[in-house]
Amino acid sequence: MxxxxxxxxxxxxxxxxxxxxxxxxxxxxxxxxxxxxxxxxxxxxxxxxxxxxxxxxxxxxxxxxxxxxxxxxxxxxxxxxxxxxxxxxxxxxxxxxxxxxxxxxxxxxxxxxxxxTGRFTTTIPAGRPRRIAALAAGSGITPLLSLLTAVLDTEPQSTVTLLYGNRCADAAMFTEELADLKDRHRHRIRVLHVFSREDQRAGLATARLDHRGLRALLPRLLPAGADEWFVCGPPGMVAAAELVLADLGVAPAAVHTEQFTAAAPAPAPAPAPAPRPHAAGGDTARMCELTVRLDGRSSTVRVPVGTNVLDAALSARPETPYSCRSGVCATCRAKVVLGRAQCPGTPALGADEVAEGYVLTCRSTAPDERLTVDYDAL
Ligand code: FES
CATH class of the missing domain: 2.40.30.10 (Translation factors)
Structure with a gap:
């Protein structure tokens, strides 16, 4: 080593x-x-x-x-x-x-x-008026509250339509902040709350933000479409929104997505764990020379072929970024600049990022004798 x-x-x-x-x-x-x-x-x-x-x-x-x-x-x-x-x-x-x-x-x-960190964002102010559409489910409203507030506060000509789904009215997050946004930007924001379980009270719509619900709601809510779409929610809702938007002819480049998982991720190991073979089984007879570029410095470690790339990187550089370890947050994203990494498909990376060689190192293994991953690549 x-x-x-x-x-x-x-x-x-x-x-x-x-x-x-x-x-x-x-x-x-x-x-x-x-x-x-x-x-x-x-x-x-x-x-x-x-x-x-x-x-x-x-x-x-x-x-x-x-x-x-x-x-x-x-x-x-x-x-x-x-x-x-x-x-x-x-x-x-x-x-x-x-x-x-x-x-x-x-x-x-x-x-x-x-x-x-994170790529679920856009340039603000955009320097041109734009129509923003936001689809949120549950705590998916959190990054959207920041995005929509910043757009409305700094782009005087831009407009926002928010479709926000929850189980019931009491589970909706940031209702006061959304009401305040509506007060301040009355003519430039529309907010539609929908609830999957209740709520027959006047003015409250019962719907689920699944494929069927979105297919029914979006053409009515946004007949003229939008310039940019932001979608944040659990994986099923995000996947349904992507399908429906594609069906409606929205260009993939206009759609930003972020998903979260409601499941409690497995606890992280102690800092700087020794490299461990991936669940698929490390090949101890063959070794991989893994080079990690991080913060402008390279470090190299030798690990068995098949080792989980994040584990190997942490053994060389304990400060290597990670959070969920389950392929959701993209904190561990890095670019493969030499060799290849095996990384299963993940919605946390866009098709363009995958094509450029980015992987989620927490989900990747090193299949060959050499691999270099760059955590600094933007
Ligand atoms: S640590 Fe969250 S996706 Fe890898």
């Missing part, structure tokens, strides 16, 4: 303590929280973000380091003005981190976070 150079995480790959200033309910049924974090003055540039991105946060829970990615619901303007960031967290049944974040975390405590 080539001895890895001593790893010194840069400011971007390090976790930084941010002080929690508020933990507020984000849904009427108390199933979600809005967590406000103060960013020290000296870190504001580092924590600058574009709407739609997410933070990776970590905590030691039951003796194990646990990481999760949560979308920002605040805007860059708030970071600039108040030095604060806000994330939205839905409590997941059995979810250790979400229970900690929504029930135990208190103002005054620190939450360790890494600067924002």
């Amino acid at each position: 080539t001895a890895p150079a001593p790893a010194r995480p840069t400011a971007r790959t390090r976790f930084h303590p941010l002080t929690v200033t508020a933990v507020d309910p984000a849904a009427a049924d108390a199933s979600a929280a809005r967590i406000t974090l103060r960013v020290p003055d000296g870190l504001r540039t580092l924590f600058a973000f574009t709407p739609g991105q997410h933070l990776t946060v970590r905590a030691a829970l039951h003796g194990a380091e646990t990481r999760r990615s949560y979308s920002l619901c605040s805007t860059p303007a708030e970071l600039e003005r108040d030095g604060t960031l806000r994330i939205g967290v839905r409590a997941v049944p059995g979810g250790r981190f979400s229970h900690y974040a929504t029930r135990l975390l208190q103002p005054g405590e620190d939450l360790h976070a890494r600067p924002a």
Whole structure:
């Protein structure tokens, strides 16, 4: 094994303590929280973000380091003005981190976070008027709240249509913020809430954002279409939206998607684990020389062919970014620049990214003797 150079995480790959200033309910049924974090003055540039991105946060829970990615619901303007960031967290049944974040975390405590990442975003302001359509299910509203607020606040000619689906009215997140957006931009935003279980009260529509529901709703809601579409929700809803939009003739380049999983991901291992063979079985007779480019520096490690690429990268560079380890958040995305990696298809990567050689390293294995992955590639 080539001895890895001593790893010194840069400011971007390090976790930084941010002080929690508020933990507020984000849904009427108390199933979600809005967590406000103060960013020290000296870190504001580092924590600058574009709407739609997410933070990776970590905590030691039951003796194990646990990481999760949560979308920002605040805007860059708030970071600039108040030095604060806000994330939205839905409590997941059995979810250790979400229970900690929504029930135990208190103002005054620190939450360790890494600067924002993510490609579910757009250039704001766009420099031209545009019609934005947003489709959200459940906590998928979180990054959309940031995106839509930033668009409406900074693009005076742009318009927004939001279709937001929930189980029932009490489970809907950020209803006050959405009402406030409607007050401030009355003529430029339309919000349609739909509920899958209730709700026969006047003005509330009962529908499910599945293929059938979207096929029925979208042509009526947006007969003239939109310039850009943002879709965020669980995998089934995102897949249904992509199919329906393709059916309606929307160009794939106009559709941005982000999915989340409601299942509690498996806990992360302790930092810097030894490389382990992938579940498919590492071939210990053949070795792979894996080179990791991260923060402008290369490190090389030799691992059995078939080893999980993220595990191997972490053994050489413990600061290698990851969060969910289940192919959802794309925090571990890297570009293959030499050799090949076996990575199953994943909706977290666009077809253009796959064609350019990007993989999710948490889902990839090294099948040959040489592989170089670049975490710095944009
Ligand atoms: S760590 Fe989330 S997709 Fe790999």
